[in-house]
Amino acid sequence: MGTIAGAILADRIAGRDNPHAEVFSPHRLSLRGVPTLLLQNAQVAKDLVGDRLTPPDAQDTEDVPVDSARILPDATGKKGVYRDRSGTLHAVSLRCTHLGCLLRFNGAERSWDCPCHGSRFDVDGAVLEGPAVRPLSPRQP
Ligand code: FES
Structure with a gap:
């Protein structure tokens, strides 16, 4: 897009x-x-607000099965906790570092994915795909 934009501007x-x-x-x-634009923005607003109102899906790390993730309560709201195949827990903030939507776990890819604009993070919070460029904050499991 940058190359095309440059060519258009030069011309x-x-x-x-x-x-x-x-x-x-x-x-x-x-x-x-316009209807499509409104629907897409309504979905982003729903994701941005609605996920904050959804209760955590577990209360304790004991409830996190092997090779799975759960959303647990945290002092700052919610955190995502993943238990790897060796039993080690990985906990991160669920707030996307792009614009703040709450992330959802993608079990097929073992990643935390943002429903708003598509950023993806690994279980330790490193950015896999943007638009986010900053990693997720780590949390205590
Ligand atoms: S808020 Fe997550 S990618 Fe934009």
């Missing part, structure tokens, strides 16, 4: 037409796209 400054300019125009939205 615009030079007074040339660019075949991609219309596709990337900030004015390209039509009323036809």
Whole structure:
């Protein structure tokens, strides 16, 4: 996107037409796209607020099965706790470091995934995929 943006801007400054300019125009939205835009933003708002109202799904680390994760209460709200195959617990803050949505565990990938914009973190909080660039805060299991 950066390369295309650079080419469009260079052409615009030079007074040339660019075949991609219309596709990337900030004015390209039509009323036809408004319902989809509203639905997508409503879903993000639901994820941002709704997950905060959902109770933790376990109360103690004893409730975390091997190779699984649970959301436990924490002094700051909620934390995500994963128990690996050797029995070691990995605990992290569930607040996404991008814009603060609460993460959900992805059992297939063993990662904490953000429902808002798609950031992913490993069980120790390292960033696997952005847009987040900062790791999750560690927590005491
Ligand atoms: S809030 Fe998590 S990726 Fe944006």
